[in-house]
Structure formats: C-alpha cells, structure tokens
Amino acid sequence: MAEEGGKSFARRDRLLEIEAKARNWWEEKQVFRAESCEKPPGPGEKFFGNFPFPYMNGFLHLGHAFSLSKLEFAAAYHRLRGANVLLPFAFHCTGMPIKASADKLTREIQQFGEPPVFPEKVEKGNEEVEVEAEDVNAGAPPAKHKGKKSKAASKSGGEVYQWEIMRSFGLSDSDISKFQDPYKWLTYFPPLAVEDLKAFGLGCDWRRSFITTDMNPFFDAFVRWQVRKLKSMGKIVKDLRYTIYSPMDGQPCADHDRSSGEGVQPQEYTVIKMELMAPFPPKLGVLEGRKVFLAAATLRPETMYGQTNAWVLPDGKYGAFEINETDVFILTQRAARNLAYQKYSRVPEKPTCLVELTGYDLIGLPLKSPLALNEIIYALPMLTVLTDKGTGIVTSVPTDSPDDYMALHDLKSKPAFRAKYGVKDEWVLPFENIPIIDIPGFGNNAAEKVCAELKIKSQNEKEKLAEAKRLTYLKGFNEGTMILGEFKGRKVQEVKPLIRSKLIEAGEAISYSEPEKRVLSRSGDECVVALTDQWYITYGETEWKKLAEECLSGMNLYSDETRHGFEHTLSWLNQWACSRSFGLGTRIPWDEEFLVESLSDSTIYMAYYTIAHFLHNGDMYGSSKSAIKPEQMTDEVWDYVFCDGPYPKSSEISSSILSKMKQEFEYWYPFDLRVSGKDLIQNHLTFCIYNHTAIMSKKHWPRGFRCNGHIMLNAQKMSKSTGNFRTIRQAIDEFSADATRFSLADAGDGVDDANFAFDTANAAILRLTKEISWTEEVLGAESSLRTGPPTTYADRVFANEINIAVNRTEQNYSGYMFREALKTGFYDLQAARDEYRFSCGDGGMNRDLVWRFMDVQTRLITPICPHYGEYVWKELLKKDGFVVNAGWPLADAPDLTLQSANKYLQESIILMRKLLQKQVLGSKKGNKKGTPVTVLTEDHNLTGLIYVNEHFDGWKAECLKILQINFNRDGRTFSSDKVMQEALQKSSIGQSKDFRQIQKLCMPFMKFKKDEAIAIGAQALDLKLPFGEIEVLQENLDLIKRQLGLQEVEILSATNPDALSKAGSLVKLLEQNPPAPGSPTAIFLTW
Incomplete structure (x- = not known):
C-alpha cells in the first residue's frame, strides 16, 4: 500500500519492489551457492562464516538480525572481493523450550477448554523482558506492529498463557491446538524463518540448511558420533556434582533451558550447625528429643572462632525442617528446598516442615556453635538479614564483618531497640569482639576500624556498609593472618579449606549450594541446586584446558574485551552436565534414557555445514531421498571426513561421494568467522573451542569469533511487554x-549495546x-x-x-x-x-x-x-x-596532500563567510569599541582581498622548532612541559626583554600544536603547509566568488608590502586578525 494512515509509503514500497526483483535474479542464477575446489584455497581465496543457529519457538526478531547482519556484511564484503564464500544457516530445536511450550498448551486446554476461556484479571503492570541477541524466545507476531502490549503480555502478575502467545503469532485457534505436538513447531517455524531471511537478503547457500533433533536422522547420527567420540576419549563421564536443577522438569537446567538467570552458577556455602540448647521454648516443644540446629550459611568458616551471636530477621518466615531421623534444621523454606535436592531431607526431594516459625520465635534462643570461644551465644534480631540468600540464619563475627559490628553496636547502645524486640541485656551486653585475624592496614579489629573511618552510625547505612565490606572482605581473605585457634600464624586463604573440612568431618557443618541468583526454567519453575548423578563433559580438565587456551591465543577476536571474556570463562568453567531427561534432541547412544542437552549438540556443527548438501538433498529435515542413507553415516565415515581417519572400507557410500565430502570439509575448514552475541562467550562459544581442540586436528581449529552487544530499539531495551519490539518480518514490512x-549497520560495532x-x-x-x-x-x-x-x-x-x-x-x-x-x-x-x-x-x-x-x-x-x-x-x-x-x-x-588542500579550501571559505557576515553585521549594528570594521552594504558589489601567510615566523616558528625537537614520532609523545619550558627560555624568544608578555601567547599555542601532533602526526609541527595556499586559492577563485557572492577576488601575500597597501585603512583588520598558515584573513570592500 502506498497510503497508510494518511502517510505516503511510496518510497518504501518502491524499495520493496526492487528487493523482490533482486531476489528473483539471485534465485534464478543461484548466486549464493558455494562450491569447493580440488585445489586448497590460498589466503583470502575462501571465506566460511557462520552464526549460532536460532531457536525455533517463534519468529526471528531484530536481536537475531543485528548479530546476523555482522556476519552477512562480512561475507558480502569477502564475496565482493572475489573470495569463494560459504554462508550457511540452520535451525536449533534441541532442548526443552519447545516441549515445555507444547505441554503448557495441553495443560491450558485441560484447565480452560478448547479454545481456552481464560479468567479475566486486573492489569497491575508488566514485567519487562529484555530480548538478548541470541534469546531463544524468538519473535512475536508477523502482522503490522502498532507498539501496543499484546494480550499475552497484558495479563496481571506476569502470567502469560501459551495459547495467547500462539495467537500473537497470527495462528487461528484451530491451528494452535496442533502445537501440542512439539514436532509441529519444527515443521512450522523453520520454513517461515527461511522466508524471512531470504526477504532480508541473506546471501545463504540454502542447500546446506538443517534442523537439529532426532527428526533429522543425519544430524542425529552426527551428534551420536560426536558424543561417542568424546566418551571414548574420557571427556564424558558420569559423576555426582552440584548443578542448577528444575524440580518441575526433573532435570538440570542449563543456560538455554532458562527463562531468566542465564550464566548463573551454583554458589557453595558452609552451613554451620548451631545447636539449640534445652529446654526448648513451648513453640518448639514438639522437637524435644531431636537435635535441633539453627543452620547458618557462611562463606567464611575460618572466622567462626569469633562468633558472638546469630542473626535472624524478626518478621522473616522460617521453619523447622527434618533433615534425617535425628537432626532438624531451622532455616527458610527456600533453603530447605535446595537442601532436599542435596540429600539433606528425610524424604528425598521433599522438605518436611515440622513447625512453622517467624524470626520473633527465634530471638533469644541459646545456641552452642562450632569453634565459638563463647560457650553459649544467642539468636538476635538483625533488620538487614536476607531470606532469599543463604539460609536466612546468619552467624555473627563483629571483628571482621562491618554489618555484624554495626548491628551488635545498635543493640548494645540502644536500650529501646532491645526492648522493641524483647532482647534481654544478658544476651548482648556481655559479648565483646574476639580478635581472630590480623589484616594489614586494619589490625585485628577490622570492622570496628573501617566503620569508624567511614563514620557509620547504624546498621541501616547500607551503602556505607557495602563500601566497608568491600575494603575489608577480600583483603582479609587474601592478606589476613590467623591469630587464634589451631591454625594460628597461618594465612587465611591457606587455612579456610582446612577449617571447612574439619567442621564437615566432625559433623559440625555441611556443604550447601544454591543458585548465585534467582533462576527460572522455561517451565516457570524456580530452580534449585541439586546433587545429581549424570553425564558430564569434563571442561576445565587441565590438559584439555591448555589446548583450549592455545586455540584461543591464535584466534582473531576483534576486541580486547571479548578476549578477556573468554579468558575469564576458561578460568572458571568446569564439568558441564550434558544429559537431559526432558525435551527434544538426540538420545545418548549408550544411555538412551537421556538426551544430549542443547548446548552440547551445538559445538562443532559448523563442520556439518560443509557436507550437509550431500546428505539432505535440499531438505532441511533430511527426509528426502539422497544418494546417502542416514544409517550409512557410521562413526568410521564421520572420522574419515572430519578427523583424518582411515578410509571406511566397509562403507556402502560410493568412494567418489566420500572423497567429495572430505574435499568439501578440507576446503572450507577451518571456519574463518563466527559472529555471536557476547552472552554466548560463557557457554556455547567456549564449548566450541573445547570440542574443536578435542575432536579435530589443529589445522581445523576456529580462526575467529566476533562478538557484539545486544540491540536496543530507539535507545530502549527490546521488550515484548512494552511493545518496543520488532520481528525481522515486521521490520522489513515497515522499512524494507x-x-x-x-x-543495523549504523547501530554500532562494539561489544556494548547498540541502538537500532x-x-x-x-x-x-x-x-x-x-x-x-x-x-x-x-x-x-x-x-x-x-x-x-x-x-x-x-x-x-x-x-x-x-x-x-x-x-x-x-x-x-x-x-x-x-x-x-x-x-x-x-x-x-x-x-x-x-x-x-x-x-x-x-x-x-x-x-x-x-x-x-x-x-x-x-x-x-x-x-x-x-x-x-x-x-x-x-x-x-x-x-x-x-x-x-x-x-x-x-x-x-x-593523495593526502590534495585532501588536505581541499580541506583547507573548504574551511577557508567557511572562515571567510564568517568574516564577511561579521563585517556586514558590524556595519549595520555599529562598532562602538575599537576601529570600525568596514562599511559594507548588501546591495553593493563586493570585492574580497584574501591575505595569506604561508610560513610561521617569529615566536610561533620558535615554538614549533622546540616542539619538533621534543616530539617522538613513533609514539606521538612529547618531552615533559618542564623540558620544553627550559628550551623556550634558552631560545631567542626567552632572551628578549618582552619574554613574559610573549610567553602568555606561547603556552596556549604550544598546547594547541601538541594536541594536533598527537592526533595527526609530525606534519602538524611543520612551519608551512604541505601545499601552496596561494596556489590552491588562486585555482578556485570562481568557487570562492560563488560561495561568498563576490564580484572580484584577489589572493595576496601578507608578507608583501605592496599587497598590504591595497587594504588601505582596513589594514588594521590584518593586525587584529593576522593570517597564519592554514588560516587566511579576508577583507571585503564595496564598489
């Protein structure tokens, strides 16, 4: 349509027509089809670039397009340069999001009917969901987007019905029901993605496209080969370890399985068992005969010698949870849920609460705590205890914790505060700080010292206390020395693990983990940390890590920040759970109860692109007839093609096809560039490095990764809930x-967020x-x-x-x-x-x-x-x-000199125009101070006298000579100001009687020239420009006349007395504004 809402869209529509025509030309001649050659490519002769395949649970959006555009522009540039370019594209369907969405549809139909009739809710506001560059929650509706919130997003409390999401995709109710079958998603969205990417102009060889999961038997065989190979190398093992886990899904929850909390890892604590002394208060009477502990989570077990009390949140919700047949822990329900998945619950994975409690019920409880020098300590109120971190029980060490020190100080110094919470004096006043660690610069009572220095008055000064903790916490751990206990005289960082182990071995503490931050699975479940026995890839293993570091060191990453990101990831990345029991994907060949998880089947598939067209025959699902059958792709064949393995003599595939496949791989590999959002550094991209170094020879290791930030729309985060969102389809419809x-090209190129x-x-x-x-x-x-x-x-x-x-x-x-x-x-x-x-x-x-x-x-x-x-x-x-x-x-x-000459010409015309305007305005307004400018009227003919001085002379020349002597051309640096000041004093200028007056002019001039030289190099210090100014201006008299509206122009030398005489009485203008190299002065006359 050329008219929409009163606006004309004829220009956009013309571009859309042109785009359709161009795509038809490309399609007809298969311009983007890539073929290998028998001869290995020389440097720059081929370019193989790829992009993380997007997840297929919706339409592709501008977040995908932004990252993809970087690859597309690079590939198009190399193609234009004459390189043989391969840009393939595939679609990721592995994992749980599609299955979870399909199951959610089934539950909604069961609960609300078909089509479902959802209860109306009052809108309270919407949680904004940031769309990352590689967000697996793909785009929204294909229809024109009006910037309003979708029905799905308008539900209160953040609840979003899957049925409404499907409606937002433009699907009818009768069609939506079919998506209860997860495989329906695989046949619906990938073809639409191909349509959108073709419309986008992607220069892709579509013959090589495929989907993942066992729906594609060829890719299924590829993944089975890959994991079998890793297992045979000892790089996949079964082990018991902590992992982020979704109780609802009944399996570990990796990054791609999460709706929030990507990159979050387990945080390990030591839980100190602070035993409750008898007699128990009435509220806890049902626990008589059991061992009851306040379970305090700490990251610093070595400080337990200095405990003075325990902290609880007065109005916090707690419970007494059954850990085993004898022990009961008092802590939050959230912590108990985590512990239940770590084998600390009488009923596995089901925390049993014997008594519900509040913090008020716990205040004043007498406790016996491990290592504490105080035989009995008490539970006391602290207003800043977090119940969504740790266990909600905090052990207090006021010598080393600023928070503990100020909270205890408040209780001691404020009787009214004690009375408010029913705190008896004997629970607080007798307890003094117990020095346990000596910290350089802070002594053995660090918390008290830093609180005094920062003038902190109460426990409510959160920002100051955070700063106090920052100053002391790591310094105490890294540099502190124990001055108490069994390990007196030894460094804190050395004894921390030893003390922790002793506490656990003595049964006085346990190991406890929870997510560093809140993690939600795609099923909407809040995740825990579970101790699970499953299959892991041994990332982080010493020798393998060395290979990964070697690979990284030889890669082009285009950014120091990106390199630092990879180095950091390699420093902490450890075993990775690679098996799942729920979702879509490839079964683990030796343990078919489990699936290969979505970040583990996507590490070397770039190699699959090189031969995919032989296997698929143009069908992304691998279901069309081809010269090769899926069962013929044996491990021996994969080894031969990708790993320099022996020729598979028993293979039923013809030798010519086998040779051609190997040739394709050898020609295109290694890939030259992989473009991705920076959020994948911490998982997928690092996994890619690890797996290539394990499976492939060094000559086939990746050459380059280019990572970018996320995309914003109009300087705001992309958000479906606010309507600030576009799919690729919508953007093309709206803009072409x-x-x-x-x-997208103009949005930005760095790793910071960019703006569309x-x-x-x-x-x-x-x-x-x-x-x-x-x-x-x-x-x-x-x-x-x-x-x-x-x-x-x-x-x-x-x-x-x-x-x-x-x-x-x-x-x-x-x-x-x-x-x-x-x-x-x-x-x-x-x-x-x-x-x-x-x-x-x-x-x-x-x-x-x-x-x-x-x-x-x-x-x-x-x-x-x-x-x-x-x-x-x-x-x-x-x-x-x-x-x-x-x-x-x-x-x-x-010709940089010619460029400089033209820049000089254009800037001189601008300068002369300003002078002309000043003189005209000066004559109109009158010049009350100083010499009259001139007398000009706009209705007279104008002549311009342009005076040029092509050489710096006098004090300026002397200053430039000093700068030249003290300039380092290679580093573009200067000697110190002191050195140049001394040189100036020793020069002819310095010897003159009016030096002090001239010096006031010299300093700003030298600073200006220094800055210019640092920016453009030594030519900034030359005594004249590298071209003839008079010659340039003389050659462009006609242009100057037209630009300034002059009838006549003369170019004159300011050093020629005869030329100066032509200015007559206006020569004073030259004295007020003397011309210098690069800065001519114009005088305008009327006639």
Missing part, C-alpha cells in the same frame, strides 16, 4: 530490507530512493556532462575522494567495522559528490568521473544494501553479471 540493514533507530531506517528509505532518482536523472541527461579527461581542480579532488573512500571503506570492512564502512563508503562519498557538483559550477561535472562515482558507490554500499546495489548495477548502469560478486573497485593510493 535494505533500510533495515542500513540501520527508526529515524535512521526512515532516513535510509529517503536516501536510497533519492539516490536512485539522482542516478536516473544524471543518466537521462548524460549528454550534458562535460567530456574529456578530468583535469580541473574539482575533478582532481573528487577523483581523490573516491580513492580515499575505496581505501578507507576497504579497511573498515576488513576490520568488520560496519558503521565506519557505512560512513566512509556512503555518507562521506555522497558528501564528496555533492561538494563536487557545486564546485564544478557552470562547467558541469565530468562524465567519466560521474560514471566512476556511480560504479564505486554502488559496489561500496552493496554489502549493506545488496538489493539497492543490484538494482542500480543491472537496471540503471546496465552492467553485466551481479554486483554482489563484481569485484572490489580499483583505486590509486589516496
């Missing part, structure tokens, strides 16, 4: 593919369509263009600007800096064209240069806007072949 790609601006996309529509119109107009009036060689000054400058654009854009594309490539290859080049068009004046533009501009401009923008480029190339310029592989434009080395 090329305008969307344009805005709708204004940029709309401006791109206008820019691209106007450029098409300009090209059509120029070609329609080609006969009016100036013929012959391009010899004028404007010609030379424009030709040079084209060369500069080619060279700089090549540098930006090759460094994958696409925003800069857009600037140098489009914005700057267009500005140069517009400047050239004006500079030519009546003489007109040179035909050869205009054709060169149109050719170069089209090629440079093609990686970002390929449909536009292809249309201009074929339809307007009538070129043969396709622009996408037309070759990078040839260009001479840029």
